[in-house]
Amino acid sequence: MAASETVVSLTIQSEECAARMQAVADLLLLTSDIRPVNTESLSVFGESYAKCRDTIIARTKGLSVLTRDLLQQIRSGLYRECGETLREICGMVMSLTECSAHAAYLAATSEPGAIKSIPGIIDKYKVSRAKFDIEHNCNQIQHTPIIELSPLRVVNISGEISKNLHVLTMACVLASDASEDPFHKEQFRLCVKSMTACATALLSAIKRYKNTLDEKNRTRCVVFTKPLIVACQALVEYATEPEHLGTPAQLSDAGKKIQTSILGGCMSVVSPCVQLCLCIHSLAHNISNAELQRKTISCSSAITDGANLLSNALRQKSSPRTSYADVSP
Secondary structure: OOHHHHHHHHHHHHHHHHHHHHHHHHHHOOOOOOOOOOOHHHOOOOOOHHHHHHHHHHHHHHHHHHHHHHHHHHHOOOHHHHHHHHHHHHHHHHHHHHHHHHHHHHHHHOOOOOEOOEEOOOOHHHHHHHHHHHHHHHHHHHHOOHHHOOHHHHHHHHHHHHHHHHHHHHHHHHHHHHOOOHHHHHHHHHHHHHHHHHHHHHHHHHHHHHHOOOHHHHHHHHHHHHHHHHHHHHHHHHHOOHHHOEEOOEOOHHHHHHHHHHHHHHHHHHHHHHHHHHHHHHHOOOOOOHHHHHHHHHHHHHHHHHHHHHHHHHHHOOOOOOOOOOOOO
């Protein structure tokens, strides 16, 4: 691959990783909607705060290793390896964010006076995340250099789109079955029908593109991504109307402090990770820029500090910067 194409690929990946981490943070950390995080990967934790806490702390250590690797790779001009490490960091941070939000819910609702959430017929995070992942994969078709869109990569993108379409489909089918309102029963079915029609056209175009990797077929795929994105947006906006979501948890003052400390600790990890991606984006075009190099090192240090802050908050169930009832004098 030409050096210029490698740079373009790294800048695209850094933008995508920053957007994905920020999207999950927006959904789980920057919200007053207090609910458990019900993903397949978190099902093993159940109601165990201790398991969740220990997993998060272990992952923060792995994140520190990956950030050190990333700095070494970018200094050495190993752009392809840098892109791979960025994707690993992105996946780890998104997983860590989900775990932290779930841990914050478990810890906060265990305090006296708390009232746990009551689930509705739709899980807001699950469908919102699926919609975002569909958009992300559609954007990969549009922006990834053709030389990197190998048949295997195209198959993986198609598989991710199909997986998330299944998430949205099952959520709407279950919601339709659970709803007692005839209008909503039918509307959920119609949302699925609209999305499925758009998806079928796109997946057919992707199949043709996989067999003939040229700009004409890629353009056709891009055209068909647009109605699918719109259909998914409409489905999720309708599905996440308040009447479908149940009731969020109500916390005591002590519970609110615990939740704030854990979510704040997690945000102190996510924010410098997002900034690190943006620094890598700029540094890829100007590797000798001393100021950008300094910023990447600062981001790495901030990630380590944030990881320590989060770990301490989880261990103490409070912010290490703010003492209150749960902390021994």
